[in-house]
Amino acid sequence: MLRSVLRRSSTASASSLLRRGYSSESHPERKVAVLGAAGGIGQPLALLMKLNPLVSNLALYDIAGTPGVATDVSHVNTRSEVAGYMGEEQLGQALEGSDVVIIPAGVPRKPGMTRDDLFNINAGIVKSLCTAIAKYCPNALVNMISNPVNSTVPIAAEVFKKAGTYDEKKLFGVTTLDVVRAKTFFAGKAKVSVADVNIPVVGGHAGITILPLFSQATPKANFSDEDIQALTKRTQDGGTEVVEAKAGKGSATLSMAYAGAIFADACLKGLNGVPDVIECSFVQSSITELSFFASKVKLGKNGVEEVLGLGPLSDYEKQGLEALMPELKSSIEKGIEFANKS
Ligand SMILES: NC(=O)C1=CN([C@@H]2O[C@H](COP(=O)(O)OP(=O)(O)OC[C@H]3O[C@@H](n4cnc5c(N)ncnc54)[C@H](O)[C@@H]3O)[C@@H](O)[C@H]2O)C=CC1
Numbered sequence: 001m002l003r004s005v006l007r008r009s010s011t012a013s014a015s016s017l018l019r020r021g022y023s024s025e026s027h028p029e030r031k032v033a034v035l036g037a038a039g040g041i042g043q044p045l046a047l048l049m050k051l052n053p054l055v056s057n058l059a060l061y062d063i064a065g066t067p068g069v070a071t072d073v074s075h076v077n078t079r080s081e082v083a084g085y086m087g088e089e090q091l092g093q094a095l096e097g098s099d100v101v102i103i104p105a106g107v108p109r110k111p112g113m114t115r116d117d118l119f120n121i122n123a124g125i126v127k128s129l130c131t132a133i134a135k136y137c138p139n140a141l142v143n144m145i146s147n148p149v150n151s152t153v154p155i156a157a158e159v160f161k162k163a164g165t166y167d168e169k170k171l172f173g174v175t176t177l178d179v180v181r182a183k184t185f186f187a188g189k190a191k192v193s194v195a196d197v198n199i200p201v202v203g204g205h206a207g208i209t210i211l212p213l214f215s216q217a218t219p220k221a222n223f224s225d226e227d228i229q230a231l232t233k234r235t236q237d238g239g240t241e242v243v244e245a246k247a248g249k250g251s252a253t254l255s256m257a258y259a260g261a262i263f264a265d266a267c268l269k270g271l272n273g274v275p276d277v278i279e280c281s282f283v284q285s286s287i288t289e290l291s292f293f294a295s296k297v298k299l300g301k302n303g304v305e306e307v308l309g310l311g312p313l314s315d316y317e318k319q320g321l322e323a324l325m326p327e328l329k330s331s332i333e334k335g336i337e338f339a340n341k342s
């Protein structure tokens, strides 16, 4: 066994698991791999996935630093076994047998940058990781976090197509953080409990391509047009708000780990046959003329069970939808072109 591969068994007893309201026997075995696991998102996400009782095996992969992260996380008293994998020669082992692969690998933004400015570095990283996924776990659900999501998801699709493994039901751009933000900002303004709030966010994951549908928010709130515009803008600029507050030390990591854990949990629930699991995600879609689009998606045993439509839009949201289409289209095309030229 390679020296830097670590394996640690969970120390939680069956009785302590039962005390917390679940038993390892009641859930099927599920392996989750996190690629980029030693990074700002990767580390807290690894912890949150370790806390998830639906996970039986947690594989933490990065180009550096994973032995430490895996050893650290492995001491937490939950069901899953944790293994750390470092360097390309261990990527195959990390991926083999995975049910869900979460990808937060790549560089984050600094103030003044757009997500598209990350394309040159992250496109290559995503391409090589997806090439390995096609080889070692072609049936896994892929949760793409690496930016620019509007391009990295189409890149992944092209890599999988070339490898002959593409299944559009199994590829997801993670846009959950947009929903998380829309809910927080709405709840704060409406002075309601955020736990009761639901808001679909559609389109893509960059600037104006992020379109929160506050007209469909529950519970209903009587906001003015100005309030809705301000909430929309704050949701669209939520990532930039964090990038600026971190002042050169990266972008959202903790809230992203939270959002990534929610989305991965939804994928696992779907795989396990839990009914009516619905989350927004950037997926292959035919609800608009664009080949990829974020909307509400029903998750099931094979991944996407149904891509749900947009529902009724306000005039303001209709304008937002029209405005986002050209940018989202060109980001999708940029990803496809990159994957096919190199
Ligand atoms: N979808 C979303 O809503 C969000 C996406 N992001 C994106 O997530 C990505 C990661 O962000 P952070 O964790 O803050 O960055 P980070 O720099 O802290 O961590 C990235 C990790 O990726 C690793 N990495 C680089 N190349 C790799 C490779 N070939 N294989 C495996 N691992 C590799 C690095 O070693 C590092 O540990 C960025 O692209 C960022 O823009 C960030 C926040 C929200």
Ligand SMILES: O=C([O-])CC(=O)C(=O)O
Residues within 6 Å of the ligand: 108, 109, 115, 147, 177, 238, 239, 240, 242, 243, 251, 252
């Ligand atoms: O803004 C960024 O660069 C990171 C991101 O995608 C987000 O926080 O939504």
